[in-house]
Amino acid sequence: MNLMKVEENLTSEIMCRTSRRKFTDEEITVEEEVKIVEILDRINEVRGLSFKAVANYGGEIFSGFGSYGLIRGCNSYIALIGETKEKKIEEKIGYYGEYLVLKLVQMGFGTCWIGATYDHKEIFEEISLDYGEKIYCLIAFGKVESQEKDGFEKLISVIGRKRKSIGDLFSNIDKIDETKKDWAVRGMEFVQKAPSAMNRQPWIFRENDGNITIASKENGGYEKIDMGIAMFHFEQGARNAGCEGEWKRRNGVWKFLVGEENEDTQI
Structure with a gap:
Protein backbone atom coordinates (compact mmCIF):
# COMPACT_ATOMS: atom_id res chain seq x y z
CA MET A 1 0.00 0.00 0.00
CA ASN A 2 1.43 3.39 -0.93
CA LEU A 3 0.39 6.84 0.23
CA MET A 4 -2.25 7.32 -2.43
CA LYS A 5 -4.24 4.13 -2.90
CA VAL A 6 -4.42 0.43 -2.23
CA GLU A 7 -2.39 -1.36 -4.89
CA GLU A 8 -3.60 -4.88 -4.13
CA ASN A 9 -6.05 -6.72 -6.36
CA LEU A 10 -8.99 -7.77 -4.19
CA THR A 11 -11.40 -8.62 -7.02
CA SER A 12 -12.18 -12.16 -5.90
CA GLU A 13 -12.82 -11.00 -2.32
CA ILE A 14 -15.25 -8.33 -3.53
CA MET A 15 -17.10 -10.88 -5.65
CA CYS A 16 -17.52 -13.45 -2.85
CA ARG A 17 -17.90 -11.26 0.22
CA THR A 18 -21.29 -11.01 1.87
CA SER A 19 -22.30 -9.64 5.26
CA ARG A 20 -22.32 -12.28 8.02
CA ARG A 21 -24.09 -11.93 11.36
CA LYS A 22 -23.74 -15.38 12.95
CA PHE A 23 -20.35 -16.72 13.99
CA THR A 24 -18.93 -19.87 15.58
CA ASP A 25 -17.08 -20.00 18.90
CA GLU A 26 -13.80 -20.95 17.19
CA GLU A 27 -11.11 -18.61 18.46
CA ILE A 28 -8.86 -16.36 16.42
CA THR A 29 -5.38 -17.92 16.54
CA VAL A 30 -2.29 -16.05 17.67
CA GLU A 31 -0.92 -16.23 14.13
CA GLU A 32 -4.11 -14.77 12.70
CA GLU A 33 -4.20 -12.00 15.28
CA VAL A 34 -0.58 -11.08 14.54
CA LYS A 35 -1.36 -10.85 10.82
CA ILE A 36 -4.42 -8.66 11.48
CA VAL A 37 -2.42 -6.32 13.72
CA GLU A 38 0.27 -6.03 11.03
CA ILE A 39 -2.39 -4.93 8.53
CA LEU A 40 -3.81 -2.42 11.03
CA ASP A 41 -0.35 -1.04 11.77
CA ARG A 42 0.26 -0.40 8.05
CA ILE A 43 -3.07 1.38 7.66
CA ASN A 44 -2.57 3.45 10.80
CA GLU A 45 0.98 4.43 9.95
CA VAL A 46 0.38 5.29 6.31
CA ARG A 47 -2.98 7.03 6.62
CA GLY A 48 -2.89 8.48 10.14
CA LEU A 49 -5.76 6.37 11.48
CA SER A 50 -6.08 4.52 14.80
CA PHE A 51 -7.80 1.24 14.00
CA LYS A 52 -7.74 -1.20 16.95
CA ALA A 53 -8.51 -4.93 17.12
CA VAL A 54 -10.13 -6.89 19.94
CA ALA A 55 -9.84 -10.65 19.40
CA ASN A 56 -11.68 -13.42 21.29
CA TYR A 57 -13.02 -11.36 24.21
CA GLY A 58 -15.24 -8.65 22.73
CA GLY A 59 -18.59 -10.43 22.64
CA GLU A 60 -20.15 -8.35 25.41
CA ILE A 61 -20.65 -5.37 23.14
CA PHE A 62 -22.92 -7.43 20.87
CA SER A 63 -24.98 -9.03 23.65
CA GLY A 64 -26.36 -5.92 25.36
CA PHE A 65 -29.56 -4.00 24.72
CA GLY A 66 -27.93 -1.73 22.14
CA SER A 67 -27.06 -4.62 19.84
CA TYR A 68 -30.69 -5.64 19.22
CA GLY A 69 -29.49 -9.25 18.79
CA LEU A 70 -28.39 -8.58 15.23
CA ILE A 71 -24.92 -10.11 15.73
CA ARG A 72 -24.67 -13.59 17.21
CA GLY A 73 -21.66 -15.50 18.51
CA CYS A 74 -19.11 -12.82 17.65
CA ASN A 75 -16.23 -12.28 20.07
CA SER A 76 -13.91 -10.24 17.85
CA TYR A 77 -14.11 -6.85 16.23
CA ILE A 78 -12.06 -3.96 14.90
CA ALA A 79 -12.84 -0.40 15.99
CA LEU A 80 -12.42 2.10 13.15
CA ILE A 81 -11.05 5.15 14.94
CA GLY A 82 -9.98 8.50 13.56
CA GLU A 83 -9.51 12.18 14.40
CA THR A 84 -12.78 14.10 14.35
CA LYS A 85 -11.13 17.31 13.12
CA GLU A 86 -9.40 15.70 10.15
CA LYS A 87 -10.82 16.57 6.76
CA LYS A 88 -12.12 13.61 4.76
CA ILE A 89 -11.93 11.39 7.84
CA GLU A 90 -15.23 9.61 7.13
CA GLU A 91 -14.34 8.86 3.51
CA LYS A 92 -11.01 7.47 4.76
CA ILE A 93 -12.77 5.33 7.35
CA GLY A 94 -14.96 3.85 4.62
CA TYR A 95 -12.16 3.38 2.10
CA TYR A 96 -9.61 1.76 4.39
CA GLY A 97 -12.27 0.00 6.47
CA GLU A 98 -13.49 -1.78 3.35
CA TYR A 99 -9.90 -2.65 2.43
CA LEU A 100 -9.60 -4.22 5.88
CA VAL A 101 -12.89 -6.11 5.48
CA LEU A 102 -11.65 -7.64 2.24
CA LYS A 103 -8.30 -8.59 3.79
CA LEU A 104 -10.23 -10.39 6.54
CA VAL A 105 -12.27 -12.18 3.89
CA GLN A 106 -9.00 -13.15 2.22
CA MET A 107 -7.97 -14.74 5.53
CA GLY A 108 -11.18 -16.78 5.62
CA PHE A 109 -13.23 -14.75 8.11
CA GLY A 110 -16.85 -13.72 7.99
CA THR A 111 -17.33 -9.96 8.41
CA CYS A 112 -20.02 -7.37 9.08
CA TRP A 113 -19.92 -3.56 9.12
CA ILE A 114 -21.51 -2.26 12.34
CA GLY A 115 -22.69 1.33 12.70
CA ALA A 116 -24.65 1.84 15.92
CA THR A 117 -25.99 -1.60 16.93
CA TYR A 118 -23.56 -2.39 19.74
CA ASP A 119 -23.21 -1.54 23.43
CA HIS A 120 -21.55 1.88 23.37
CA LYS A 121 -20.85 1.85 27.10
CA GLU A 122 -19.33 -1.64 27.19
CA ILE A 123 -16.90 -0.97 24.33
CA PHE A 124 -14.95 1.57 26.36
CA GLU A 125 -14.00 -1.21 28.77
CA GLU A 126 -11.72 -2.42 25.99
CA ILE A 127 -11.07 0.59 23.74
CA SER A 128 -9.44 3.83 24.91
CA LEU A 129 -9.45 6.96 22.76
CA ASP A 130 -7.02 9.83 22.58
CA TYR A 131 -8.31 13.40 22.75
CA GLY A 132 -10.24 14.28 19.60
CA GLU A 133 -10.70 10.68 18.47
CA LYS A 134 -13.97 8.92 17.74
CA ILE A 135 -15.11 5.38 16.98
CA TYR A 136 -16.86 5.77 13.63
CA CYS A 137 -17.79 2.14 12.98
CA LEU A 138 -16.91 -1.42 13.91
CA ILE A 139 -16.10 -4.44 11.81
CA ALA A 140 -17.33 -7.63 13.47
CA PHE A 141 -15.37 -10.66 12.30
CA GLY A 142 -14.88 -14.32 13.11
CA LYS A 143 -15.17 -17.87 11.85
CA VAL A 144 -18.41 -18.97 10.19
CA GLU A 145 -19.75 -22.49 9.79
CA SER A 146 -20.07 -22.36 6.01
CA GLN A 147 -20.05 -19.97 3.08
CA GLU A 148 -23.85 -20.18 2.98
CA LYS A 149 -25.95 -18.02 5.30
CA ASP A 150 -28.25 -19.79 7.75
CA GLY A 151 -31.95 -18.98 8.31
CA PHE A 152 -31.31 -16.11 10.71
CA GLU A 153 -28.87 -14.40 8.33
CA LYS A 154 -31.15 -14.95 5.35
CA LEU A 155 -34.00 -13.32 7.26
CA ILE A 156 -31.87 -10.24 7.97
CA SER A 157 -30.89 -10.13 4.28
CA VAL A 158 -34.53 -10.26 3.18
CA ILE A 159 -35.27 -7.24 5.37
CA GLY A 160 -32.59 -5.30 3.45
CA ARG A 161 -33.13 -3.56 0.13
CA LYS A 162 -32.54 -5.02 -3.31
CA ARG A 163 -29.44 -3.99 -5.20
CA LYS A 164 -29.88 -0.95 -7.43
CA SER A 165 -29.09 -1.05 -11.14
Whole structure:
Protein backbone atom coordinates (compact mmCIF):
# COMPACT_ATOMS: atom_id res chain seq x y z
CA MET A 1 0.00 0.00 0.00
CA ASN A 2 1.43 3.39 -0.93
CA LEU A 3 0.39 6.84 0.23
CA MET A 4 -2.25 7.32 -2.43
CA LYS A 5 -4.24 4.13 -2.90
CA VAL A 6 -4.42 0.43 -2.23
CA GLU A 7 -2.39 -1.36 -4.89
CA GLU A 8 -3.60 -4.88 -4.13
CA ASN A 9 -6.05 -6.72 -6.36
CA LEU A 10 -8.99 -7.77 -4.19
CA THR A 11 -11.40 -8.62 -7.02
CA SER A 12 -12.18 -12.16 -5.90
CA GLU A 13 -12.82 -11.00 -2.32
CA ILE A 14 -15.25 -8.33 -3.53
CA MET A 15 -17.10 -10.88 -5.65
CA CYS A 16 -17.52 -13.45 -2.85
CA ARG A 17 -17.90 -11.26 0.22
CA THR A 18 -21.29 -11.01 1.87
CA SER A 19 -22.30 -9.64 5.26
CA ARG A 20 -22.32 -12.28 8.02
CA ARG A 21 -24.09 -11.93 11.36
CA LYS A 22 -23.74 -15.38 12.95
CA PHE A 23 -20.35 -16.72 13.99
CA THR A 24 -18.93 -19.87 15.58
CA ASP A 25 -17.08 -20.00 18.90
CA GLU A 26 -13.80 -20.95 17.19
CA GLU A 27 -11.11 -18.61 18.46
CA ILE A 28 -8.86 -16.36 16.42
CA THR A 29 -5.38 -17.92 16.54
CA VAL A 30 -2.29 -16.05 17.67
CA GLU A 31 -0.92 -16.23 14.13
CA GLU A 32 -4.11 -14.77 12.70
CA GLU A 33 -4.20 -12.00 15.28
CA VAL A 34 -0.58 -11.08 14.54
CA LYS A 35 -1.36 -10.85 10.82
CA ILE A 36 -4.42 -8.66 11.48
CA VAL A 37 -2.42 -6.32 13.72
CA GLU A 38 0.27 -6.03 11.03
CA ILE A 39 -2.39 -4.93 8.53
CA LEU A 40 -3.81 -2.42 11.03
CA ASP A 41 -0.35 -1.04 11.77
CA ARG A 42 0.26 -0.40 8.05
CA ILE A 43 -3.07 1.38 7.66
CA ASN A 44 -2.57 3.45 10.80
CA GLU A 45 0.98 4.43 9.95
CA VAL A 46 0.38 5.29 6.31
CA ARG A 47 -2.98 7.03 6.62
CA GLY A 48 -2.89 8.48 10.14
CA LEU A 49 -5.76 6.37 11.48
CA SER A 50 -6.08 4.52 14.80
CA PHE A 51 -7.80 1.24 14.00
CA LYS A 52 -7.74 -1.20 16.95
CA ALA A 53 -8.51 -4.93 17.12
CA VAL A 54 -10.13 -6.89 19.94
CA ALA A 55 -9.84 -10.65 19.40
CA ASN A 56 -11.68 -13.42 21.29
CA TYR A 57 -13.02 -11.36 24.21
CA GLY A 58 -15.24 -8.65 22.73
CA GLY A 59 -18.59 -10.43 22.64
CA GLU A 60 -20.15 -8.35 25.41
CA ILE A 61 -20.65 -5.37 23.14
CA PHE A 62 -22.92 -7.43 20.87
CA SER A 63 -24.98 -9.03 23.65
CA GLY A 64 -26.36 -5.92 25.36
CA PHE A 65 -29.56 -4.00 24.72
CA GLY A 66 -27.93 -1.73 22.14
CA SER A 67 -27.06 -4.62 19.84
CA TYR A 68 -30.69 -5.64 19.22
CA GLY A 69 -29.49 -9.25 18.79
CA LEU A 70 -28.39 -8.58 15.23
CA ILE A 71 -24.92 -10.11 15.73
CA ARG A 72 -24.67 -13.59 17.21
CA GLY A 73 -21.66 -15.50 18.51
CA CYS A 74 -19.11 -12.82 17.65
CA ASN A 75 -16.23 -12.28 20.07
CA SER A 76 -13.91 -10.24 17.85
CA TYR A 77 -14.11 -6.85 16.23
CA ILE A 78 -12.06 -3.96 14.90
CA ALA A 79 -12.84 -0.40 15.99
CA LEU A 80 -12.42 2.10 13.15
CA ILE A 81 -11.05 5.15 14.94
CA GLY A 82 -9.98 8.50 13.56
CA GLU A 83 -9.51 12.18 14.40
CA THR A 84 -12.78 14.10 14.35
CA LYS A 85 -11.13 17.31 13.12
CA GLU A 86 -9.40 15.70 10.15
CA LYS A 87 -10.82 16.57 6.76
CA LYS A 88 -12.12 13.61 4.76
CA ILE A 89 -11.93 11.39 7.84
CA GLU A 90 -15.23 9.61 7.13
CA GLU A 91 -14.34 8.86 3.51
CA LYS A 92 -11.01 7.47 4.76
CA ILE A 93 -12.77 5.33 7.35
CA GLY A 94 -14.96 3.85 4.62
CA TYR A 95 -12.16 3.38 2.10
CA TYR A 96 -9.61 1.76 4.39
CA GLY A 97 -12.27 0.00 6.47
CA GLU A 98 -13.49 -1.78 3.35
CA TYR A 99 -9.90 -2.65 2.43
CA LEU A 100 -9.60 -4.22 5.88
CA VAL A 101 -12.89 -6.11 5.48
CA LEU A 102 -11.65 -7.64 2.24
CA LYS A 103 -8.30 -8.59 3.79
CA LEU A 104 -10.23 -10.39 6.54
CA VAL A 105 -12.27 -12.18 3.89
CA GLN A 106 -9.00 -13.15 2.22
CA MET A 107 -7.97 -14.74 5.53
CA GLY A 108 -11.18 -16.78 5.62
CA PHE A 109 -13.23 -14.75 8.11
CA GLY A 110 -16.85 -13.72 7.99
CA THR A 111 -17.33 -9.96 8.41
CA CYS A 112 -20.02 -7.37 9.08
CA TRP A 113 -19.92 -3.56 9.12
CA ILE A 114 -21.51 -2.26 12.34
CA GLY A 115 -22.69 1.33 12.70
CA ALA A 116 -24.65 1.84 15.92
CA THR A 117 -25.99 -1.60 16.93
CA TYR A 118 -23.56 -2.39 19.74
CA ASP A 119 -23.21 -1.54 23.43
CA HIS A 120 -21.55 1.88 23.37
CA LYS A 121 -20.85 1.85 27.10
CA GLU A 122 -19.33 -1.64 27.19
CA ILE A 123 -16.90 -0.97 24.33
CA PHE A 124 -14.95 1.57 26.36
CA GLU A 125 -14.00 -1.21 28.77
CA GLU A 126 -11.72 -2.42 25.99
CA ILE A 127 -11.07 0.59 23.74
CA SER A 128 -9.44 3.83 24.91
CA LEU A 129 -9.45 6.96 22.76
CA ASP A 130 -7.02 9.83 22.58
CA TYR A 131 -8.31 13.40 22.75
CA GLY A 132 -10.24 14.28 19.60
CA GLU A 133 -10.70 10.68 18.47
CA LYS A 134 -13.97 8.92 17.74
CA ILE A 135 -15.11 5.38 16.98
CA TYR A 136 -16.86 5.77 13.63
CA CYS A 137 -17.79 2.14 12.98
CA LEU A 138 -16.91 -1.42 13.91
CA ILE A 139 -16.10 -4.44 11.81
CA ALA A 140 -17.33 -7.63 13.47
CA PHE A 141 -15.37 -10.66 12.30
CA GLY A 142 -14.88 -14.32 13.11
CA LYS A 143 -15.17 -17.87 11.85
CA VAL A 144 -18.41 -18.97 10.19
CA GLU A 145 -19.75 -22.49 9.79
CA SER A 146 -20.07 -22.36 6.01
CA GLN A 147 -20.05 -19.97 3.08
CA GLU A 148 -23.85 -20.18 2.98
CA LYS A 149 -25.95 -18.02 5.30
CA ASP A 150 -28.25 -19.79 7.75
CA GLY A 151 -31.95 -18.98 8.31
CA PHE A 152 -31.31 -16.11 10.71
CA GLU A 153 -28.87 -14.40 8.33
CA LYS A 154 -31.15 -14.95 5.35
CA LEU A 155 -34.00 -13.32 7.26
CA ILE A 156 -31.87 -10.24 7.97
CA SER A 157 -30.89 -10.13 4.28
CA VAL A 158 -34.53 -10.26 3.18
CA ILE A 159 -35.27 -7.24 5.37
CA GLY A 160 -32.59 -5.30 3.45
CA ARG A 161 -33.13 -3.56 0.13
CA LYS A 162 -32.54 -5.02 -3.31
CA ARG A 163 -29.44 -3.99 -5.20
CA LYS A 164 -29.88 -0.95 -7.43
CA SER A 165 -29.09 -1.05 -11.14
CA ILE A 166 -26.09 0.77 -12.60
CA GLY A 167 -28.53 3.22 -14.18
CA ASP A 168 -30.03 3.99 -10.77
CA LEU A 169 -26.58 4.72 -9.32
CA PHE A 170 -25.11 6.49 -12.40
CA SER A 171 -27.98 8.09 -14.27
CA ASN A 172 -25.97 9.70 -17.11
CA ILE A 173 -23.40 6.96 -17.66
CA ASP A 174 -24.37 7.04 -21.35
CA LYS A 175 -22.48 10.36 -21.58
CA ILE A 176 -19.16 8.74 -20.69
CA ASP A 177 -16.62 8.89 -23.49
CA GLU A 178 -16.41 5.54 -25.30
CA THR A 179 -12.71 5.24 -24.40
CA LYS A 180 -13.73 5.21 -20.71
CA LYS A 181 -16.94 3.19 -20.97
CA ASP A 182 -15.50 -0.29 -20.34
CA TRP A 183 -13.72 0.54 -17.10
CA ALA A 184 -16.49 2.88 -15.91
CA VAL A 185 -19.09 0.12 -16.26
CA ARG A 186 -16.78 -2.40 -14.58
CA GLY A 187 -16.24 0.04 -11.73
CA MET A 188 -19.99 0.37 -11.27
CA GLU A 189 -20.43 -3.41 -11.31
CA PHE A 190 -18.08 -3.49 -8.34
CA VAL A 191 -19.97 -0.61 -6.68
CA GLN A 192 -23.12 -2.73 -6.89
CA LYS A 193 -21.37 -5.20 -4.58
CA ALA A 194 -20.46 -2.52 -2.01
CA PRO A 195 -22.07 -2.54 1.45
CA SER A 196 -23.79 0.55 2.85
CA ALA A 197 -25.73 1.50 5.97
CA MET A 198 -29.16 -0.21 5.87
CA ASN A 199 -28.19 -1.29 2.33
CA ARG A 200 -29.61 1.99 1.05
CA GLN A 201 -26.88 2.36 -1.60
CA PRO A 202 -27.02 6.17 -1.39
CA TRP A 203 -24.32 6.84 -3.99
CA ILE A 204 -24.73 9.35 -6.79
CA PHE A 205 -22.24 8.94 -9.66
CA ARG A 206 -22.19 11.49 -12.48
CA GLU A 207 -20.30 12.31 -15.63
CA ASN A 208 -19.31 15.95 -15.26
CA ASP A 209 -17.14 17.74 -17.85
CA GLY A 210 -15.30 14.56 -18.74
CA ASN A 211 -14.82 13.43 -15.14
CA ILE A 212 -16.59 10.81 -13.06
CA THR A 213 -17.73 12.24 -9.72
CA ILE A 214 -19.31 10.73 -6.64
CA ALA A 215 -21.65 12.20 -4.04
CA SER A 216 -24.11 10.65 -1.60
CA LYS A 217 -27.62 11.12 -0.36
CA GLU A 218 -28.10 11.42 3.40
CA ASN A 219 -27.97 8.03 5.09
CA GLY A 220 -28.28 8.31 8.84
CA GLY A 221 -24.96 10.09 9.21
CA TYR A 222 -23.02 7.30 7.46
CA GLU A 223 -23.19 8.71 3.92
CA LYS A 224 -19.53 9.75 3.73
CA ILE A 225 -18.37 6.40 5.09
CA ASP A 226 -20.61 4.70 2.53
CA MET A 227 -19.00 6.91 -0.10
CA GLY A 228 -15.50 5.82 0.89
CA ILE A 229 -16.55 2.17 0.58
CA ALA A 230 -18.02 2.75 -2.89
CA MET A 231 -14.92 4.67 -3.98
CA PHE A 232 -12.75 1.70 -3.03
CA HIS A 233 -14.97 -0.69 -4.99
CA PHE A 234 -15.05 1.55 -8.06
CA GLU A 235 -11.27 1.90 -8.02
CA GLN A 236 -10.85 -1.87 -7.83
CA GLY A 237 -13.32 -2.43 -10.67
CA ALA A 238 -11.70 0.15 -12.94
CA ARG A 239 -8.31 -1.46 -12.34
CA ASN A 240 -9.79 -4.86 -13.15
CA ALA A 241 -10.69 -3.40 -16.57
CA GLY A 242 -7.20 -1.94 -17.08
CA CYS A 243 -7.59 1.60 -15.72
CA GLU A 244 -5.18 2.80 -13.03
CA GLY A 245 -7.00 5.78 -11.54
CA GLU A 246 -7.78 7.08 -8.07
CA TRP A 247 -10.15 9.41 -6.27
CA LYS A 248 -9.03 12.96 -5.56
CA ARG A 249 -10.94 15.90 -4.12
CA ARG A 250 -11.06 18.98 -6.32
CA ASN A 251 -12.98 22.13 -5.30
CA GLY A 252 -15.08 20.18 -2.85
CA VAL A 253 -15.91 17.36 -5.28
CA TRP A 254 -14.54 13.81 -5.39
CA LYS A 255 -13.35 12.96 -8.91
CA PHE A 256 -11.89 9.75 -10.33
CA LEU A 257 -8.71 10.88 -12.03
CA VAL A 258 -6.20 8.98 -14.12
CA GLY A 259 -2.48 9.78 -14.33
CA GLU A 260 -2.34 12.57 -11.76
CA GLU A 261 0.48 12.44 -9.19
CA ASN A 262 -0.47 15.28 -6.80
CA GLU A 263 -1.05 13.75 -3.35
CA ASP A 264 -2.45 16.86 -1.62
CA THR A 265 -6.11 15.99 -2.11
CA GLN A 266 -6.02 12.20 -2.07
CA ILE A 267 -8.01 9.78 0.07
